Amino acid sequence: xxxxxxxxxxxxxxxxxxxxxxxxxxxxxxxxxxxxxxxxxxxxxxxxxxxxxxxxxxxxxxxxxxxxxxxxxxxxxxxxxxxxxxxxxxxxxxxxxxxxxxxxxxxxxxxxxxxxxxxxxxxxxxxxxxxxxxxxxxxxxxxxxxxxxxxxxxxxxxxxxxxxxxxxxxxxxxxxxxxxxxxxxxxxxxxxxxxxxxxxxxxxxxxxxxxxxxxxxxxxxxxxxxxxxxxxxxxxxxxxxxxxxxxxxxxxxxxxxxxxxxxxxxxxxxxxxxxxxxxxxxxxxxxxxxxxxxxxxxxxxxxxxxxxxxxxxxxxxxxxxxxxxxxxxxxxxxxxxxxxxxxxxxxxxxxxxxxxxxxxxxxxxxxxxxxxxxxxxxxxxxxxxxxxxxxxxxxxxxxxxxxxxxxxxxxxxxxxxxxxxxxxxxxxxxxxxxxxxxxxxxxxxxxxxxxxxxxxxxxxxxxxxxxxxxxxxxxxxxxxxxxxxxxxxxxxxxxxxxxxxxxxxxxxxxxxxxxxx
Amino acid sequence: xxxxxxxxxxxxxxxxxxxxxxxxxxxxxxxxxxxxxxxxxxxxxxxxxxxxxxxxxxxxxxxxxxxxxxxxxxxxxxxxxxxxxxxxxxxxxxxxxxxxxxxxxxxxxxxxxxxxxxxxxxxxxx
Numbered sequence: 001x002x003x004x005x006x007x008x009x010x011x012x013x014x015x016x017x018x019x020x021x022x023x024x025x026x027x028x029x030x031x032x033x034x035x036x037x038x039x040x041x042x043x044x045x046x047x048x049x050x051x052x053x054x055x056x057x058x059x060x061x062x063x064x065x066x067x068x069x070x071x072x073x074x075x076x077x078x079x080x081x082x083x084x085x086x087x088x089x090x091x092x093x094x095x096x097x098x099x100x101x102x103x104x105x106x107x108x109x110x111x112x113x114x115x116x117x118x119x120x121x122x123x124x125x126x127x128x129x130x131x132x133x134x135x136x137x138x139x140x141x142x143x144x145x146x147x148x149x150x151x152x153x154x155x156x157x158x159x160x161x162x163x164x165x166x167x168x169x170x171x172x173x174x175x176x177x178x179x180x181x182x183x184x185x186x187x188x189x190x191x192x193x194x195x196x197x198x199x200x201x202x203x204x205x206x207x208x209x210x211x212x213x214x215x216x217x218x219x220x221x222x223x224x225x226x227x228x229x230x231x232x233x234x235x236x237x238x239x240x241x242x243x244x245x246x247x248x249x250x251x252x253x254x255x256x257x258x259x260x261x262x263x264x265x266x267x268x269x270x271x272x273x274x275x276x277x278x279x280x281x282x283x284x285x286x287x288x289x290x291x292x293x294x295x296x297x298x299x300x301x302x303x304x305x306x307x308x309x310x311x312x313x314x315x316x317x318x319x320x321x322x323x324x325x326x327x328x329x330x331x332x333x334x335x336x337x338x339x340x341x342x343x344x345x346x347x348x349x350x351x352x353x354x355x356x357x358x359x360x361x362x363x364x365x366x367x368x369x370x371x372x373x374x375x376x377x378x379x380x381x382x383x384x385x386x387x388x389x390x391x392x393x394x395x396x397x398x399x400x401x402x403x404x405x406x407x408x409x410x411x412x413x414x415x416x417x418x419x420x421x422x423x424x425x426x427x428x429x430x431x432x433x434x435x436x437x438x439x440x441x442x443x444x445x446x447x448x449x450x451x452x453x454x455x456x457x458x459x460x461x462x463x464x465x466x467x468x469x470x471x472x473x474x475x476x477x478x479x480x481x482x483x484x485x486x487x488x489x490x491x492x493x494x495x496x497x498x499x500x501x502x503x504x505x506x507x508x509x510x511x512x513x514x515x516x517x
Numbered sequence: 518x519x520x521x522x523x524x525x526x527x528x529x530x531x532x533x534x535x536x537x538x539x540x541x542x543x544x545x546x547x548x549x550x551x552x553x554x555x556x557x558x559x560x561x562x563x564x565x566x567x568x569x570x571x572x573x574x575x576x577x578x579x580x581x582x583x584x585x586x587x588x589x590x591x592x593x594x595x596x597x598x599x600x601x602x603x604x605x606x607x608x609x610x611x612x613x614x615x616x617x618x619x620x621x622x623x624x625x626x627x628x629x630x631x632x633x634x635x636x637x638x639x640x641x642x643x
Contacts, residue, residue, distance in 0.1 A: 357610070425585055425586075
């Protein structure tokens with residue numbers, strides 16, 4: 001097996017990985033990025049509903065009550081997300097556990113995060129959507145909220161010269177989306193980082209250091225990896241600094257698989273997964289509303305309401321799923337017809353004909369507690385569970401009632417949405433599906449409460465960092481990408497201040513924050 | 518026609534269901550001959566619907582799962598227009614990929630007054 005040395009090994013290339021890769025390369029360190037998924041970017045994206053393409057890049061981990069979706073490929077989720085780039089509200093940082101302890105480390109709040117959000121905003125060129133670019137569905141949602149006297153915000157996006165093709169979630173073929181392919185990753189390479197795709201890290205082992213006072217850049221970890229798929233080449237890397245940025249699912253799975261090589265691994269690894277409690281409700285617009293259009297304009301409809309954030313812990317928007325996303329989300333049936341219509345056949349076709357112009361689907365993201373857990377089965381495959389389902393069921397019922405009330409009071413005909421699994425079988429009872437999962441290696445003030453400290457460093461393992469969504473300790477009630485990126489910038493600055501060979505140049509960045517957590 | 522072509526998805530080996538496509542075809546025929554004494558392909562839409570409904574409600578859990586998966590996959594193929602990126606689905610008005618519409622025709626056309634609804638100046642309420 002070939003052995004290679006590097007200063008920094010970054011696992012993953014998404015929102016949690018790209019910032020450390022860039023900042024540590026800028027700090028004069030040799031950076032190696034290993035991405036499990038394929039090399040993919042604007043030149044390879046397709047505007048398609050073909051599962052053969054989608055399943056190559058979009059992966060899932062499911063259980064009876066929870067389904068997580070994530071991307072694998074260069075740039076991670078940044079290639080396939082809806083470009084929504086919102087800061088988590090203050091209330092998200094102030095959440096507490098059942099014992100009244102703050103979920104986030106004491107040093108991290110919306111106020112301390114704002115400079116890092118500023119930096120992330122500038123790197124992704126985030127801007128609020130202009131009024132004349134809000135898609136029709138977003139405008140209809142705003143009209144519904146306005147009729148009831150509720151507030152609504154124009155959302156913020158990482159995009160330039162959007163053409164509104166409606167295929168953000170299969171990858172932007174026009175290069176308008178400001179995914180990591182057009183900022184962090186090329187800049188990291190320019191600063192000296194190397195990127196290898198189809199490189200799956202299979203295990204991490206902490207090395208025993210010979211000397212009592214090793215130099216900061218003496219290798220501390222042996223990381224095994226397979227490059228080029230199942231029949232590929234096994235390579236091991238020796239590195240003093242390992243930064244895990246493979247996402248909530250990927251990072252927890254890798255660490256759990258590495259438990260032999262990391263015998264003091266925190267018991268919190270794999271636990272406390274927050275899933276931003278997404279709940280949906282759908283309806284058919286009444287005749288006095290204009291037509292919407294599910295398939296025109298950007299994938300996200302442009303408007304979001306914080307009206308119920310303080311009272312219910314939720315934000316509300318509408319969604320514009322492509323047909324396959326809609327099928328994957330659930331069985332749709334008109335709910336005011338007796339007997340209940342079938343979920344297939346001629347009657348269902350009549351309902352599906354209304355989807356494009358007359359259907360509105362409300363979606364809430366909420367501050368649900370971190371109740372998901374990843375463990376490994378006997379074969380070492382990740383397994384997902386939810387702890388404390390009773391509270392979740394109540395949350396789901398109450399949130400759906402809020403959404404349903406908005407639809408009812410606007411005169412919409414109700415549609416029931418029955419969750420299904422990947423084979424189309426219904427999920428009875430409470431079920432949450434999301435692409436906004438966080439946690440699994442959460443930051444905390446002490447090892448009793450989390451897996452990594454406020455600087456992202458694993459308790460008991462100097463030089464081993466978690467900088468991705470896995471480190472985020474709570475639900476955010478908004479899309480998670482910007483918070484993951486801003487936090488990764490914050491963690492990267494701390495690592496660079498400690499190990500960097502040259503001071504990192506962060507254009508317009510919060511230099512006063514460097515090294516502080 | 519395009520909907521008929523989408524049925525091909527059931528025998529596409531990319532999907533695990535392909536292993537059972539022969540069973541599904543013969544089982545449908547068997548059900549058709551038992552109930553209507555004719556092959557499935559010669560039945561009317563209503564008759565086919567009755568048979569599928571029976572199969573989906575089968576007491577045998579495996580049969581029920583296979584039929585559910587087959588209907589689900591067929592719906593996904595038809596509504597998603599998955600056989601051709603550009604095809605879309607005429608039934609539902611899904612235009613398919615690479616059909617760029619000028620943004621001025623789809624965005625901001627309802628002239629809703631959106632700014633007056635907001636709590637924040639920049640879309641980031643604290």
